Amino acid sequence: xxxxxxxxxxxxxxxxxxxxxxxxxxxxxxxxxxxxxxxxxxxxxxxxxxxxxxxxxxxxxxxxxxxxxxxxxxxxxxxxxxxxxxxxxxxxxxxxxxxxxxxxxxxxxxxxxxxxxxxxxxxxxxxxx
Numbered sequence: 001x002x003x004x005x006x007x008x009x010x011x012x013x014x015x016x017x018x019x020x021x022x023x024x025x026x027x028x029x030x031x032x033x034x035x036x037x038x039x040x041x042x043x044x045x046x047x048x049x050x051x052x053x054x055x056x057x058x059x060x061x062x063x064x065x066x067x068x069x070x071x072x073x074x075x076x077x078x079x080x081x082x083x084x085x086x087x088x089x090x091x092x093x094x095x096x097x098x099x100x101x102x103x104x105x106x107x108x109x110x111x112x113x114x115x116x117x118x119x120x121x122x123x124x125x126x127x128x129x
Contacts, residue, residue: 005039005048006058006101012037013097041089042106046113058101065102071110 012033019026038044048054048062092104113120 005045005051006054008033008037009040009095009099009101012095013099016095016097037091037095038089040095040101040104041091042104042108043089043111045101045104046109048101054101061100062102062105065105066109069105069107069109071107071114 012030015026015030015033018029039047045062046066049059054062092099112118
């Protein structure tokens with residue numbers, strides 16, 4: 001399965017570089033792309049694990065960051081939201097050329113895992129396989 005998480009992050013970073021050539025075009029494209037980055041929020045970024053489009057080094061870094069964060073014991077809803085109840089997801093403060101998928105990982109990244117009852121034993125597998 002290919003998901004756009006890593007690909008779109010790369011596109012965003014390339015558009016940042018393109019601002020040196022045409023700030024108007026890059027600015028318009030970045031503005032449009034920002035409206036479609038919902039999967040870079042902590043709750044959804046975990047789906048990048050299942051993408052064939054995520055480069056291996058990026059995947060390794062992501063998995064290390066995810067495993068370093070202990071999921072809350074009783075995660076029924078994401079905790080770090082704007083507002084109350086379901087609220088609005090928090091995104092990275094800024095995406096720069098060095099931003100990596102792992103930078104979006106928080107305790108809420110385990111929400112989709114628990115919600116979909118995913119078997120995360122695959123995180124213990126060798127990424128290079």
